[in-house]
Amino acid sequence: MDFLSVIPPIVAVVLAILTKRVLFSLFISIWVGGLIAAGGNPFAAVGLTFTWMKDVMVDPWNARFLVMTALLGTGAAFMFKTGGSEGLIRVMQKRLTTKKRVLFLPYFLGLLIFFNDYVNSVIIGNATKDIAAKYKVSREKLAYIIDSTASPIATIGPVSDWIGFQVSLVAAAFASMSLVGAEPYFAFLQSIPWNFYAILCLLAVPMIIAGKDFGPMARAEHRAHTTGKLVPEGSTPLSSVDQDLGEPHKKDGSVWNFILPLVTLITVSIWGLWYSGGGAEGKSLMDALADTDVSVALTWGAFAMTVVGIILAVIQGMSLKSCEDTLLGGIRTMLPALIIIVLAWSIGTVTSELGTAEFVVAATQGWMTVALLPFLVFVIAMFISFATGTSWGTMSILTPIAVPLGYTMGGEELIPIMIGAIFAGAIFGDHVSPISDTTVMASIFSESDHIAHVNTQIPYALVPAGIAGVLYLLYTVVGSSIVLLVAGIIAQYFILRYLGNRHERRYGKAG
Known part of the structure; x- marks a missing residue:
């Protein structure tokens, strides 16, 4: 190392x-x-x-994930080809009469679809990218909203595969410590108010939508508003359903051609998460989610979504050849993403082989104190997840190290703080890393250039991350997560307002 x-x-x-x-x-x-x-x-x-x-x-989980990603592309392709996307825009246009209202649509959808970050990106991107284009919302802004609700809400939402995974990590840490009487799920619930980054990130989105943009995002929005160019000159979006599939089979398609595949994806995926985790064998919902096979469940959901899309297309009069072409076109839209995901996973293998995470932990472990511990764990988690592109991998690495360390140094009351700090740092690094699969998914389904998305998102993510870091440093002084969180929310509001006003004074409304 x-x-x-x-x-x-x-x-x-x-x-x-x-x-x-x-x-x-x-x-x-x-x-x-x-x-x-x-x-x-x-x-x-x-x-x-x-x-x-x-x-x-050839890893079974990864292979299924690649199949799932391709199937999500085919499902989205049939939504577009059968006119479902156009139908959704017609329905929405009556209510979404301003740009800000259009921007709040992906945000509220993001809060509702809390059970999986991938499904979150797929649904919100397909539901909102066309209407966002009509109101000249830059693809970078849409990608930011999608990315900033996907992982943060999945990690603290009421029920999700993320929570099942996180609780299983906590349970394993408790077992290694021989901690008797401690309930892993209860410890996780106690940690939610200490997950400062996820909560502040979710609240930063409406603050920015209602306020003013700054930095690279302001310039991206100015470009889209004045020139109509939704992506930067010379950039390459990771996918474009329109380019790969041509015109819809029926432009006056029903909104049900969007809703039915979407509902199928959600219901089959949720059922699959429950069933593959042993729910049919009598396990509780949380136990089933802890043991579920996410790749299997989501592949079932994506396949069912595609099948419903094909049925609707045939009912609409599309030939089998057109259906086959749409299938291939949907997979084609996903090819750049599939290659990037394989390469990003390979980087994860590289860092595992070389011991990157172990080196980072070992380099800092010697000078940790109780007062600094949550802050340092947060920063280490940020770095590991940014460098490796995986929040789950970071959680897997740090939870068995940091939770027992926190218990040894600060007793049982420090455990929820440590859990919150690990998960918060893991979400931030994964959120802003260009090699993160969730960041790639946000770029794909918003049809954004990937590096443009990363560059515009980083300044927005640094604000809640910086505030979270300060709050972890103050925990020994204040002690209450709620008081710290309220102070952080107020600070974030004024910082974002100041940055927006400062950008406007420096560059004018043109950005």
């Missing part, structure tokens, strides 16, 4: 930002990791690169 282990993810992030070419940047960073692992042999590094890529693709 040495400093070399952090070089590949740094290369990935820096190259992606400098070149704006995600595929190139990810591949080079994997090769750099192979070069380190192979002791400097460039040819062996190439062999390792493709071995790692092969390994992540």
